[in-house]
Amino acid sequence: MNDDSATAIRRVAVIGTGVIGAGWAARFLANGLEVVASDPAPDARANLHASIAGACEPLERLGLAMAGWERRLSFEPDVSAAVAGAGLVQESAPEREALKRDLLERIDAAAPAGALIASSSSGLLPSRLQAGCRHPERVFIAHPFNPVYLLPLVELVGGERTAADTLARAQAFYRHLGMRPLVVRKEIEGYIADRLMEALWREALHLVNDGVATTEEVDAAVTYGAGLRWALMGTYLTFHLAGGEAGMRHMLEQFGPALKLPWTHMDAPALSEELIERIVAGCEHQAAGRDVHTLARRRDDFLVRLLSLVREYWPEQEGLTGRI
Amino acid sequence: MNDDSATAIRRVAVIGTGVIGAGWAARFLANGLEVVASDPAPDARANLHASIAGACEPLERLGLAMAGWERRLSFEPDVSAAVAGAGLVQESAPEREALKRDLLERIDAAAPAGALIASSSSGLLPSRLQAGCRHPERVFIAHPFNPVYLLPLVELVGGERTAADTLARAQAFYRHLGMRPLVVRKEIEGYIADRLMEALWREALHLVNDGVATTEEVDAAVTYGAGLRWALMGTYLTFHLAGGEAGMRHMLEQFGPALKLPWTHMDAPALSEELIERIVAGCEHQAAGRDVHTLARRRDDFLVRLLSLVREYWPEQEGLTGRI
Numbered sequence: 318m319n320d321d322s323a324t325a326i327r328r329v330a331v332i333g334t335g336v337i338g339a340g341w342a343a344r345f346l347a348n349g350l351e352v353v354a355s356d357p358a359p360d361a362r363a364n365l366h367a368s369i370a371g372a373c374e375p376l377e378r379l380g381l382a383m384a385g386w387e388r389r390l391s392f393e394p395d396v397s398a399a400v401a402g403a404g405l406v407q408e409s410a411p412e413r414e415a416l417k418r419d420l421l422e423r424i425d426a427a428a429p430a431g432a433l434i435a436s437s438s439s440g441l442l443p444s445r446l447q448a449g450c451r452h453p454e455r456v457f458i459a460h461p462f463n464p465v466y467l468l469p470l471v472e473l474v475g476g477e478r479t480a481a482d483t484l485a486r487a488q489a490f491y492r493h494l495g496m497r498p499l500v501v502r503k504e505i506e507g508y509i510a511d512r513l514m515e516a517l518w519r520e521a522l523h524l525v526n527d528g529v530a531t532t533e534e535v536d537a538a539v540t541y542g543a544g545l546r547w548a549l550m551g552t553y554l555t556f557h558l559a560g561g562e563a564g565m566r567h568m569l570e571q572f573g574p575a576l577k578l579p580w581t582h583m584d585a586p587a588l589s590e591e592l593i594e595r596i597v598a599g600c601e602h603q604a605a606g607r608d609v610h611t612l613a614r615r616r617d618d619f620l621v622r623l624l625s626l627v628r629e630y631w632p633e634q635e636g637l638t639g640r641i
Numbered sequence: 642m643n644d645d646s647a648t649a650i651r652r653v654a655v656i657g658t659g660v661i662g663a664g665w666a667a668r669f670l671a672n673g674l675e676v677v678a679s680d681p682a683p684d685a686r687a688n689l690h691a692s693i694a695g696a697c698e699p700l701e702r703l704g705l706a707m708a709g710w711e712r713r714l715s716f717e718p719d720v721s722a723a724v725a726g727a728g729l730v731q732e733s734a735p736e737r738e739a740l741k742r743d744l745l746e747r748i749d750a751a752a753p754a755g756a757l758i759a760s761s762s763s764g765l766l767p768s769r770l771q772a773g774c775r776h777p778e779r780v781f782i783a784h785p786f787n788p789v790y791l792l793p794l795v796e797l798v799g800g801e802r803t804a805a806d807t808l809a810r811a812q813a814f815y816r817h818l819g820m821r822p823l824v825v826r827k828e829i830e831g832y833i834a835d836r837l838m839e840a841l842w843r844e845a846l847h848l849v850n851d852g853v854a855t856t857e858e859v860d861a862a863v864t865y866g867a868g869l870r871w872a873l874m875g876t877y878l879t880f881h882l883a884g885g886e887a888g889m890r891h892m893l894e895q896f897g898p899a900l901k902l903p904w905t906h907m908d909a910p911a912l913s914e915e916l917i918e919r920i921v922a923g924c925e926h927q928a929a930g931r932d933v934h935t936l937a938r939r940r941d942d943f944l945v946r947l948l949s950l951v952r953e954y955w956p957e958q959e960g961l962t963g964r965i
Contacts (some may be wrong), residue, residue, distance in 0.1 A: 544872045
């Protein structure tokens with residue numbers, strides 16, 4: 318199969334229909350696919366329907382067609398039967414390695430030849446998850462972000478035995494769903510996005526644990542500051558702009574010493590010449606010839622519009638007074 | 642002085658007119674204040690005017706009046722003269738403790754009785770910065786975020802000798818400028834927001850240093866996922882929603898074990914019963930009686946509009962192809 322056949326997939330199986338699995342089902346349906354869902358929970362079917370119904374309005378406002386989704390969704394308690402006709406299987410069971418390994422083996426044994434098998438794991442190693450499968454070459458991680466039907470990011474991670482062609486097909490498939498597939502170069506626990514979030518999260522836990530801030534204050538320190546930027550640009554490009562004319566290089570010179578301060582409970586790598594060069598080159602690539610003024614104007618233009626928008630969601634708009 | 646007198650301040654001094662100081666000047670001018678600026682750099686005055694001119698359009702699109710700002714801005718190379726008539730002095734010199742201490746002593750010696758003296762430091766301890774001042778009770782940290790004329794967050798941090806009344810007046814003053822003052826409960830290096838950003842930043846450095854991702858990939862892992870949420874809600878409320886009906890408590894039970902994994906190079910605190918209770922109570926306070934469905938609808942409503950907006954800024958809109 319090639320990329321074209323990956324985007325030609327018409328039927329997918331969603332195994333596990335909790336928050337993540339239901340989100341996948343809604344996204345698949347919104348893109349015209351047929352979905353066969355499976356979950357052992359007694360109320361799974363009703364909960365899945367309620368979740369998808371709740372996702373219809375935002376999806377339709379994004380221009381996607383949810384009309385008739387009920388007719389394209391079926392529920393099949395038996396996993397083997399559920400995956401039998403699928404071009405792609407999306408496993409979203411609880412985050413326990415033994416459980417996922419067992420489930421993936423059953424999926425692999427029953428799925429058609431050529432079907433892709435994705436796990437929604439948020440941190441487990443694909444080499445371990447695929448180890449017991451007969452066709453490990455088609456097994457990989459496709460880690461989405463909540464709400465799955467709206468957020469575009471999906472991390473694709475292959476294990477030692479995943480075929481390169483599998484990841485290429487997966488990229489084409491998820492891109493076809495309007496997503497931003499990020500292929501992770503090295504197989505590490507937590508991949509990329511959750512490692513970043515986990516670092517911030519651990520520091521957030523320390524701040525609350527140490528009595529420095531309440532949870533509300535920690536959240537406010539993000540939402541009214543860096544969070545407004547993070548919808549548009551990550552830390553690297555942000556720092557590149559903050560460095561002024563000299564960009565990231567100046568930033569690393571000026572704030573490099575702060576990395577030695579005990580500001581977090583996490584060690585930082587030494588800022589070797591090699592690392593500095595790699596970071597600077599990365600930022601220049603991202604800037605793509607646009608100078609910092611151009612990038613700053615683009616940032617400001619975005620922030621003005623984002624601010625006008627996000628203000629409507631601030632606490633006082635909901636009658637919550639006495640907040641930060 | 643009381644809150645009313647703090648909001649009645651009409652003239653401020655901006656000492657140091659780099660990226661941060663110039664941002665402050667633009668924000669002050671946009672709110673009708675008179676600004677006296679001072680900076681020893683030979684081209685400081687011209688750069689300041691250029692920076693403010695660049696901030697006019699976004700500020701006016703936010704409904705602020707920049708007309709005639711040139712007449713309300715003056716430049717005074719001598720620091721003592723610059724602060725002589727100020728109701729508030731905003732120091733934004735380079736982040737070096739000895740330099741800031743010396744500067745704050747000179748400002749304190751020359752500023753009118755009753756004037757507030759704020760340092761824009763992003764991490765230094767106010768107790769140390771105010772130590773040499775004759776009137777340390779009026780000296781505090783007011784740490785803004787770039788771009789200062791747009792982002793609402795400002796962290797207010799008092800030192801051992803800062804008067805409670807000073808922080809109350811500062812809160813009123815910055816709130817009057819349309820900002821979100823976050824008073825930091827304990828004096829720690831890096832305060833709150835930069836500790837959170839520093840944790841993410843250190844992990845981002847590790848990922849690039851270890852060859853797991855390029856800077857572009859690290860940024861994409863934020864901007865297409867968690868970053869879209871962070872403009873609206875922080876990690877705590879995000880996890881509260883991800884926990885489903887049972888909220889944060891379920892989340893901590895399910896993902897607590899992950900804190901023991903070596904996902905980042907930072908240690909995490911033990912999830913004691915006390916910490917769990919504190920976090921759960923904090924989230925319930927933030928939820929303010931709204932159930933998770935209500936909060937999720939509000940989140941989705943926001944994300945739909947944010948996505949329509951932020952898409953216009955994605956790489957392909959600028960002709961950048963082959964990006965994530």
